[in-house]
Amino acid sequence: MLTCKTTPDYWKSLLKVEVPVRVVLAKKKMSVDxxxxxxxxxxxxxxxxxxxxxTLEVDGQVLAQGEVVKVxxxxxxxxxxxxxxxxxxxxxxxxxxxxxE
Numbered sequence: 001m002l003t004c005k006t007t008p009d010y011w012k013s014l015l016k017v018e019v020p021v022r023v024v025l026a027k028k029k030m031s032v033d034x035x036x037x038x039x040x041x042x043x044x045x046x047x048x049x050x051x052x053x054x055t056l057e058v059d060g061q062v063l064a065q066g067e068v069v070k071v072x073x074x075x076x077x078x079x080x081x082x083x084x085x086x087x088x089x090x091x092x093x094x095x096x097x098x099x100x101e
Contacts, residue, residue: 019058019059020058020059021056021057021058022056022057022058023054023055023056023057023077024054024055024056024057025046025048025054026046026047026048027046028044028046028047030044053065053066053067053080053081054066054067054068054077056077056079061085062083063082063083064079064080064081064082064083065079065080065081065083066078066079066080066081067080
């Protein structure tokens with residue numbers, strides 16, 4: 001866990017909050033008809049190559065990209081790149097100030 005001697009106590013408790021983390025191999029949109037036809041053994045093809053990077057998401061936001069690794073009998077992700085958060089621009093003032101009447 002990330003801590004620092006100068007970190008306030010309330011920040012330390014925030015660092016203990018657990019959030020869902022998802023590793024995405026590929027995504028595909030399917031119609032409801034196609035989903036209802038799914039049965040064990042069916043193959044779903046994706047347009048993404050098998051050696052392309054995995055995406056690590058936290059609450060639906062991309063956090064990092066990496067590659068699949070095998071650790072014993074389990075799989076994991078080796079982080080190769082941390083994706084900077086998208087800058088959010090929220091205007092403080094209206095784009096066109098209304099003329100005073």
